[in-house]
Amino acid sequence: MLPSFKANKFSGSDSEPLTSTAAETDSSNNCHDAIPAHLNQKADSELSSPDVTAHRSSIATGGATPIAARESVVRYQMALRETAYTDLRQITIFLGTYNVNGQPPTSGLADWLSIDKDPPDIYAVGFQELDLSKEAFLFNETPREEEWYRAVFRGLHPKGKYRKVKLVRLVGMMLIVFIQEKHWAYVRSVASEVVGTGLMGKMGNKGGVAIRFDLHNSSICFVNSHLAAHTEEVERRNQDYLDICNRLVFSTTFPSKSIKDHDQVFWIGDLNYRLSGDLDLLRVKELLDQNNHQALLQYDQFRAQHAAHKIFIGYQEGPIQFRPSYKYDPGTDNWDTSEKNRAPAWCDRCLWKGDNVQVKDYRSHPGLRMSDHKPVSCFLECGVKIIDTVRYRKIYEEVMKKLDKLENEFLPQVSVDSTEINFGKVSFNEGATKVLTVANTGQVPVQYEFIKKHRDSNYCKPWLACEPYTGFLMPGDNSYITLEVLVDKRTAWSLNSGLDELYDILVLHLDGGKDIFITVSGQYQKSCFGCSIEALIQMHQPISQVPPETVCQYEKAAYPSVDPGNDSDSKQPVLAVPKELWFILDELYRRGMDTPGLFEQPGLSSEIAAIRRTLDDSLPDTLPGSVHSVAESLLIFLETLKEPIIPFGLTQKALDGCTAFASCKMVYTSLPLSHQHVFKHIISFLKEVLLHSNKNGLDAKTLVALFGSAMIRLPPPKYPLGSSISLSQNQPHLDRKRTTFIHHFLVNDLDD
Amino acid sequence: MANRGNQAGTATAAAGGAAQRPNGATQGKICQFKLVLLGESAVGKSSLVLRFVKGQFHEYQESTIGAAFLTQTVCLDDTTVKFEIWDTAGQERYHSLAPMYYRGAQAAIVVYDITNQDTFGRAKVWVKELQRQASPNIVIALAGNKADLAAKRAVEFDEAKGYAEENGLLFMETSAKTAMNVNDIFLAIAKKLPKNDGAGGVGGSSGQGRRLDRAEDGNKPASSCCK
Numbered sequence: 001m002l003p004s005f006k007a008n009k010f011s012g013s014d015s016e017p018l019t020s021t022a023a024e025t026d027s028s029n030n031c032h033d034a035i036p037a038h039l040n041q042k043a044d045s046e047l048s049s050p051d052v053t054a055h056r057s058s059i060a061t062g063g064a065t066p067i068a069a070r071e072s073v074v075r076y077q078m079a080l081r082e083t084a085y086t087d088l089r090q091i092t093i094f095l096g097t098y099n100v101n102g103q104p105p106t107s108g109l110a111d112w113l114s115i116d117k118d119p120p121d122i123y124a125v126g127f128q129e130l131d132l133s134k135e136a137f138l139f140n141e142t143p144r145e146e147e148w149y150r151a152v153f154r155g156l157h158p159k160g161k162y163r164k165v166k167l168v169r170l171v172g173m174m175l176i177v178f179i180q181e182k183h184w185a186y187v188r189s190v191a192s193e194v195v196g197t198g199l200m201g202k203m204g205n206k207g208g209v210a211i212r213f214d215l216h217n218s219s220i221c222f223v224n225s226h227l228a229a230h231t232e233e234v235e236r237r238n239q240d241y242l243d244i245c246n247r248l249v250f251s252t253t254f255p256s257k258s259i260k261d262h263d264q265v266f267w268i269g270d271l272n273y274r275l276s277g278d279l280d281l282l283r284v285k286e287l288l289d290q291n292n293h294q295a296l297l298q299y300d301q302f303r304a305q306h307a308a309h310k311i312f313i314g315y316q317e318g319p320i321q322f323r324p325s326y327k328y329d330p331g332t333d334n335w336d337t338s339e340k341n342r343a344p345a346w347c348d349r350c351l352w353k354g355d356n357v358q359v360k361d362y363r364s365h366p367g368l369r370m371s372d373h374k375p376v377s378c379f380l381e382c383g384v385k386i387i388d389t390v391r392y393r394k395i396y397e398e399v400m401k402k403l404d405k406l407e408n409e410f411l412p413q414v415s416v417d418s419t420e421i422n423f424g425k426v427s428f429n430e431g432a433t434k435v436l437t438v439a440n441t442g443q444v445p446v447q448y449e450f451i452k453k454h455r456d457s458n459y460c461k462p463w464l465a466c467e468p469y470t471g472f473l474m475p476g477d478n479s480y481i482t483l484e485v486l487v488d489k490r491t492a493w494s495l496n497s498g499l500d501e502l503y504d505i506l507v508l509h510l511d512g513g514k515d516i517f518i519t520v521s522g523q524y525q526k527s528c529f530g531c532s533i534e535a536l537i538q539m540h541q542p543i544s545q546v547p548p549e550t551v552c553q554y555e556k557a558a559y560p561s562v563d564p565g566n567d568s569d570s571k572q573p574v575l576a577v578p579k580e581l582w583f584i585l586d587e588l589y590r591r592g593m594d595t596p597g598l599f600e601q602p603g604l605s606s607e608i609a610a611i612r613r614t615l616d617d618s619l620p621d622t623l624p625g626s627v628h629s630v631a632e633s634l635l636i637f638l639e640t641l642k643e644p645i646i647p648f649g650l651t652q653k654a655l656d657g658c659t660a661f662a663s664c665k666m667v668y669t670s671l672p673l674s675h676q677h678v679f680k681h682i683i684s685f686l687k688e689v690l691l692h693s694n695k696n697g698l699d700a701k702t703l704v705a706l707f708g709s710a711m712i713r714l715p716p717p718k719y720p721l722g723s724s725i726s727l728s729q730n731q732p733h734l735d736r737k738r739t740t741f742i743h744h745f746l747v748n749d750l751d752d
Numbered sequence: 753m754a755n756r757g758n759q760a761g762t763a764t765a766a767a768g769g770a771a772q773r774p775n776g777a778t779q780g781k782i783c784q785f786k787l788v789l790l791g792e793s794a795v796g797k798s799s800l801v802l803r804f805v806k807g808q809f810h811e812y813q814e815s816t817i818g819a820a821f822l823t824q825t826v827c828l829d830d831t832t833v834k835f836e837i838w839d840t841a842g843q844e845r846y847h848s849l850a851p852m853y854y855r856g857a858q859a860a861i862v863v864y865d866i867t868n869q870d871t872f873g874r875a876k877v878w879v880k881e882l883q884r885q886a887s888p889n890i891v892i893a894l895a896g897n898k899a900d901l902a903a904k905r906a907v908e909f910d911e912a913k914g915y916a917e918e919n920g921l922l923f924m925e926t927s928a929k930t931a932m933n934v935n936d937i938f939l940a941i942a943k944k945l946p947k948n949d950g951a952g953g954v955g956g957s958s959g960q961g962r963r964l965d966r967a968e969d970g971n972k973p974a975s976s977c978c979k
Contacts, residue, residue: 067784067834074782393827400825400832408805408822419817454851505849508818516818517846 102132109155119160126224171204264354273302318362356383413442423522492530498552532642534558536578603629708738791863793842799928
């Protein structure tokens with residue numbers, strides 16, 4: 001129903017943040033430094049966007065899911081103000097990484113995991129090469145997971161009481177996160193994901209595993225990865241890193257998050273970066289013997305790639321003051337003496353990204369000799385954002401208030417030039433129009449429509465029409481709606497009988513906004529057109545001189561089926577046939593019989609109106625207008641009778657029996673007396689007309705066709721007595737039956 | 753990054769299973785309710801809304817010819833309630849159009865003028881109509897407005913109070929002019945509305961927006977809000 005303008009321009013903006021007033025912008029500037037980078041960018045682009053009002057109005061008009069839209073706006077606005085209602089609290093984090101070379105845990109891990117004085121608040125412990133078996137690789141199943149998990153749990157700091165947040169494993173890569181029990185209540189939205197970058201770029205022998213959660217108001221992500229091996233494979237390692245960043249998405253959070261979408265990211269693992277290949281192995285060992293780590297680190301591939309901004313952009317690492325964690329003869333602290341004779345390297349690293357992180361200690365743990373790697377760990381302090389409930393609530397309410405204000409400001413608004421439209425006197429078949437001006441006085445485009453009222457089937461009464469009844473208005477524009485009142489044969493009787501009146505309330509609805517009521521009224525001038533025969537024969541005065549209530553009474557009494565219970569009041573008729581019919585027929589007898597083209601040539605509508613007024617207002621000696629106008633008035637008069645001369649209840653019988661005069665005559669005899677009189681009058685008149693056919697040129701066929709449709713009409717769709725009429729009769733078929741019926745009476749004598 | 757809404761309660765909630773943890777499902781959710789104001793003309797329906805939504809008061813408030821629409825949010829301790837307010841025309845000739853607005857409404861404020869006994873009688877008729885025609889669990893509040901004109905009082909507080917109690921209505925005397933009890937009556941309604949009625953589904957997010965409930969049967973249970 002909404003115009004394409006809105007659909008195109010505003011679509012997709014539901015989840016877009018809303019930028020707001022100047023005051024708001026100020027406050028957001030104040031807290032820029034604490035907002036994650038991606039939010040800042042978004043905020044800047046939003047502020048400079050020329051489409052800001054479009055976002056606003058899409059909020060105002062609701063869109064597909066107004067509440068969801070508002071919730072996302074609230075989230076965004078609250079994020080912008082985060083520093084205003086959060087405080088930083090320091091927690092400690094232990095990061096540990098260990099390539100265990102497929103070995104089981106044969107000794108305790110306390111020398112790695114709990115050498116610090118105070119227990120860390122969070123542990124993130126990562127393993128690589130947990131299991132090098134085919135089963136682990138192919139089916140991702142290994143008993144090592146449980147073995148190492150238990151070993152880690154036993155090795156945690158004895159002074160802390162820990163709870164597992166999550167464990168995630170892909171083949172040999174496993175990451176376990178623990179948190180001290182006391183923080184557990186503030187952990188939410190825990191999720192884990194894995195990405196394989198090994199064989200065929202997909203298998204789990206290399207890649208990364210990650211766990212994320214929210215702690216208080218901070219989002220934290222831990223990644224453990226095992227990148228491609230071998231000194232010369234620097235590019236492969238870089239690519240593995242990028243693949244993990246691109247492909248790892250936490251889809252269970254809403255909205256889904258990548259690694260970068262966190263306040264703090266801690267990345268550990270066997271990154272496998274070596275010392276540059278052009279360094280001689282003997283020279284390496286010589287420098288190691290001198291403990292000259294700084295000289296060696298100049299050849300560290302990781303540092304070179306990092307410095308070149310190829311990998312881990314924005315990540316930091318603590319100062320390396322420990323011997324390379326790779327490669328040792330298992331069970332010893334001796335450098336590799338195997339056939340391969342690998343050069344030592346700082347393969348195992350701990351990195352982080354995000355604000356408020358300080359490294360306290362970065363070390364390896366040579367005492368653990370199970371593997372050809374030594375475990376590495378990093379002890380950090382990290383600021384977590386904690387919400388101050390009172391300040392939060394205050395700001396939340398401010399945001400809501402601001403949104404309400406915007407929303408109300410951008411509601412569709414129109415004004416109309418009038419809510420009361422009076423058409424004054426309205427006569428039968430004389431249409432009258434008035435124009436309603438609708439002006440968009442608001443700030444957003446408006447879709448307006450006249451809507452149906454409670455229980456009504458149409459937006460207005462049948463004698464009224466609005467053009468257009470729906471429309472679209474840009475701010476500042478006007479619409480001109482033409483209201484037309486026309487009382488025709490469909491509606492005249494209900495107005496004559498008082499079942500209806502010229503009064504209606506239109507509901508002008510603005511999509512997404514308010515409604516305006518427009519009252520339409522007028523005084524219907526009762527007319528002998530659109531009455532019933534029964535009522536007309538009660539009146540010997542012109543209808544305009546009969547009190548309106550009396551007309552209503554006559555009409556309601558005319559057909560008990562319309563108003564049952566009123567039967568007893570019906571009086572003896574004062575006339576045999578409606579006097580108006582008599583006046584018309586008399587006029588035609590006197591003036592029209594010899595007129596060529598009688599009934600075939602149309603009358604003038606102004607003359608027909610004058611004839612009607614004459615009949616309504618007086619007992620005329622003559623009627624105005626040409627013979628043709630009088631003749632057409634006759635047909636209109638018959639067509640607009642509430643019940644046709646053959647009443648609806650007998651229509652079926654008349655059509656079914658049209659072939660035999662006897663059955664037609666039976667229909668005639670079952671007509672109400674008043675209808676019999678009228679019928680007889682019309683038939684006599686038609687016979688007379690045919691006597692003059694040499695002058696007026698009419699033949700019986702034409703005449704019965706014209707009068708057939710005026711005298712035998714199909715009942716309106718909801719007519720109770722007409723329910724048996726098969727409306728499927730096609731028009732030519734119907735016309736033939738009607739004319740056949742009438743024709744019998746022209747060629748036979750009724751009194752036979 | 754703050755990806756949650758209202759976190760009130762964080763500080764006091766005890767650690768426990770996930771279900772008991774702070775910031776459960778309703779946190780940050782906004783519950784949306786349709787509220788309709790009914791009452792005789794010139795009792796102050798529009799003024800109450802204007803005071804509530806914009807904090808303003810106009811001595812000569814224009815007569816409402818139609819149904820005005822505004823929204824306003826109320827923050828409770830644990831939920832946020834957004835009212836979609838339909839302020840209807842009070843004139844008697846528009847009476848037949850009122851069902852369009854109270855059908856599907858989860859709350860109604862029936863307003864009378866404490867200086868005019870007739871308006872109180874009319875308010876009772878509205879209450880009766882709502883009880884018969886509106887959603888069965890609609891929350892109805894009775895507001896005796898113009899409480900600042902106590903000198904001209906024609907409806908006794910106790911009389912209205914007693915009537916409200918008999919009929920299970922919230923009741924307050926209000927003054928749009930002085931703001932007395934205006935926020936309070938909306939707040940009381942917000943508190944009384946069911947926030948977790950599973951039967952209603954996610955009414956607030958249904959996209960109905962402020963569409964009128966035009967076609968359906970008015971007696972079906974009110975759609976509730978968030979879950």
